[in-house]
Amino acid sequence: MIRYLMAFILVAVGIHAATVWYLPRLAMKTAMARFEESGLTVNEIAHVPPTDETSRRVVRPSPDLLYSVCILDLSGGPVRIRAAGWDGYMSLSLFAANTDNVAAFNNSQIAGDISVTIGQNGVASVALGSERGIALIRRLAVDDASMARADAVRREGDICEGADPS
Structure with a gap:
């Protein structure tokens, strides 16, 4: 009986560890795939339209925030x-x-401006820790006028692009 209990516990611990490791990666892979399906390309900034009740690309997006996103590919x-x-x-x-x-x-x-270089293995100001990821820029815009100004600022000045590795 003890052997069966120990086997059950080992299997349960293994399944739990695999789930804890795998689910976050699956969630991010799904999010990146959805962004790419909607026309976003890697290492290019994309400006998300203002949030409304139908917006669900970002979990529980705030209608007072204007979002820009970049799918990062450091390959x-x-x-x-x-x-x-x-x-x-x-x-x-x-x-x-x-x-x-x-x-x-x-x-x-x-x-x-907030400006960073993302890389791997100490090559940049921020080490991502993986080859792919997501950058998310948020701006608070509480009314139509500030929403229009924030949209103009991000379209004129936000950048996501390959950097010179030197």
Whole structure:
């Protein structure tokens, strides 16, 4: 009886460990596939339309935030991201392929543009920890006028592109 119990416990622990390891990667892979299906290309900034009740590309998106996203692919080398400065709240978050939030910057830490180079193995200012990931830029825009200004700022100044590895 003890052997069966021990075998059951070992199998349960193995299944649990595999699930904890695999599910975040599956979630991120699914999110990236959905972004790519909607026409986004890797290492290019995409500006998401203002959020409404039908928006669900991002889990529980806020209608007061204007989102821009970049699917990161470091297979060709480091990637540079710039979130153009904004007079209200803004943030840049970087997520690895396993959903880890590896870095987050906001306008209370950095005045003006937030600019980082993402890479692997100490090649850049931020190590992603995986070959693929997602960068998410958020700007607070509480009314139509600030939404229009935030949209103009991001379209003129946000960048996601391959960086010179040197």
